[in-house]
Each structure stands twice: as structure tokens, then as C-alpha cells.
Amino acid sequence: MLEVGTPAPDFTLQDQNGNEVSLHDFKGKKVILYFYPKDNTAGCTKQACAYRDLYPQISQHGAVVLGISKDTVRSHKKFEEKFELPFTLLADPDRGVLNAYEVQKEKTMYGKKVMGTVRTTYLIDENGIIQDAQEKVRPEEDPQTWLEKIQKQENQ
Numbered sequence: 001m002l003e004v005g006t007p008a009p010d011f012t013l014q015d016q017n018g019n020e021v022s023l024h025d026f027k028g029k030k031v032i033l034y035f036y037p038k039d040n041t042a043g044c045t046k047q048a049c050a051y052r053d054l055y056p057q058i059s060q061h062g063a064v065v066l067g068i069s070k071d072t073v074r075s076h077k078k079f080e081e082k083f084e085l086p087f088t089l090l091a092d093p094d095r096g097v098l099n100a101y102e103v104q105k106e107k108t109m110y111g112k113k114v115m116g117t118v119r120t121t122y123l124i125d126e127n128g129i130i131q132d133a134q135e136k137v138r139p140e141e142d143p144q145t146w147l148e149k150i151q152k153q154e155n156q
Contacts (some may be wrong), residue, residue: 001091001102001120001135008033009100013090015070021066023121023128030063030131031124032085032146035103036139037117038091039071039079047119047139048085048149050092055086058107061150066093121146 002008008031014024015152023031034051051058053064058065065087071079076089091096098104099116107116120135121142132149134142 001133002122002130004130004133006130008042008122008128008130009097010128011097011100011152013092013097014073015091016072016080016089021090023124026064026066026124026141028126030061030126030150032058032063032065032121032143032150033101033124034065034067034119034121034137034142035098035101035117036067036069036119038069039075040082043119043139045067047082047137048079049083050140050143051087052083052085054147058143058147058150061147061154063150064088066090068097070095070098124147 010023012020015021036145037046038044068090070093072093073091078091092098095104103118103120104115105118106113119137121137122130123132125131130137
């Protein structure tokens with residue numbers, strides 16, 4: 001996991017509509033950048049739908065949500081449409097951004113060691129600096145956690 005207080009690595013990936021999106025496109029906004037293993041799986045669907053449900057409140061606090069996985073643009077489009085997701089999903093099939101953010105790690109699945117995406121969320125400030133980070137997040141609780149962190153920052 002990358003260190004809090006360091007610049008977030010910039011990237012350019014395709015979104016669910018095939019448009020190129022860069023992290024620097026969101027300069028001046030807070031970014032909740034969450035990495036997840038795979039579209040249309042139980043945990044990832046719970047997490048995405050929880051972000052969907054809280055998206056209006058997150059937006060009210062000047063933040064955007066970006067979800068990244070190794071899935072394709074086409075897979076992301078189907079996922080977005082199926083669950084009416086109002087935020088950007090970014091495709092990283094080459095895993096370059098997943099590696100840059102140190103979320104590709106060895107995991108144990110069904111007793112075997114495999115490389116996979118560790119569910120991780122970063123909060124990046126308006127200047128592109130990592131303000132907070134958490135790995136091995138609980139999918140259904142992750143969005144509420146970050147909404148509360150953004151609200152708490154505003155009240156300081």
C-alpha cells in the first residue's frame with residue numbers, strides 16, 4: 001500500500017464508455033479511488049451498490065468515486081448498466097495501475113496461492129496527495145467509512 005502524504009501515481013485508463021480518464025482530470029476534487037477484484041461478483045457488487053447509494057452524499061462533499069479493476073471496458077459497461085452505477089469504472093487489464101498502487105498481491109484462494117487484487121481504497125486530496133488508505137476493506141462498509149472520513153475532514 002502506498003504511503004499517506006505522498007503524491008498519488010497519475011494514470012490514464014479507459015472508462016466504461018471507452019473514454020480516456022486520467023487522475024489529473026480530477027485536480028481540485030477529492031477522489032475516492034477504490035480497487036476491487038472483479039465485476040459482478042458478490043463482494044464487488046455489494047461494494048459498488050453501496051457506493052451508488054451514497055454517491056449523492058459523497059458528491060455533495062466535492063468528491064468523486066473511481067473504481068478500478070482488471071476487467072475490460074465491456075465488462076465495466078455491463079456492470080454499470082446492470083446496477084445503475086453513477087460513477088466511473090476504469091479498466092486496467094494490463095494491471096499497470098493496480099501494480100503502481102500496490103494492490104496486486106499474493107492471495108490464497110481455495111488453498112492455492114494466486115496473484116490477485118486486494119480490495120483497497122485510497123482518498124486522494126484536491127492536489128493529488130494520498131490523504132488516507134485502507135486495504136482489505138469490507139465491501140459493504142467501505143463507502144460509508146469514506147463518506148464519514150470526508151465529512152469529518154470538512155468539520156475540522
